Amino acid sequence: MDTYTWIMLIGVALLLLGLYARSPETANRGLSASFMLFLEILPKMIAAFIFAGLVQVIAPQGLITHWMGHESGFRGLLIGMALGSVTPGGPMTHFPIVASFYKSGVGVGPLVSYLTAWSLFGMQRVIMWEIPFLGLSVVLVRIASSILFPLVAGWLSHYFWIRFMIEKPLSPH
Numbered sequence: 001m002d003t004y005t006w007i008m009l010i011g012v013a014l015l016l017l018g019l020y021a022r023s024p025e026t027a028n029r030g031l032s033a034s035f036m037l038f039l040e041i042l043p044k045m046i047a048a049f050i051f052a053g054l055v056q057v058i059a060p061q062g063l064i065t066h067w068m069g070h071e072s073g074f075r076g077l078l079i080g081m082a083l084g085s086v087t088p089g090g091p092m093t094h095f096p097i098v099a100s101f102y103k104s105g106v107g108v109g110p111l112v113s114y115l116t117a118w119s120l121f122g123m124q125r126v127i128m129w130e131i132p133f134l135g136l137s138v139v140l141v142r143i144a145s146s147i148l149f150p151l152v153a154g155w156l157s158h159y160f161w162i163r164f165m166i167e168k169p170l171s172p173h
Helices: 002-021 025-059 061-068 074-087 091-103 108-122 123-134 134-145 149-164
Strands: none
Touching: 002 025, 002 061, 025 091, 061 091, 074 091, 074 149, 091 108, 108 149, 123 134
16 A cells, blocks of 8 residues: 555544544444445446556557657647546546556646546536536636636646656556
């Protein structure tokens, strides 16, 4: 396990111990709610992990690195932005897929462009929530005013990655 997982596990253990010391009944209700949430999300996560694994073996490495690799430039940022805008799903199902893209050779810039577009322009959210509640005019103004964010975020991420190279890009195999 990595450091972040250990930090999260220790934090959860401390929180649970503190809650048990204060109110065992509340701690038990929290654990029960957590288990029910786990059961609800489990099928989605299984599907997302299977999809993520299939993406890694189906998509040819050369094709991915050509279109969205570290050296794909503006084209990779645009593709990342387009894919992020139309990819449905929440974080529990989405991030295994994103991790698979990264491991398959998608560059940091296109990946950040993808994630930013997914956060800002997720079509399922826009269609199901924003337009019905806010109206088309507000949604169009919001999208128009933030349309460049995924490209700028992707470009800056690529720049910082190359400049400071915190870690080496993951190897696909």
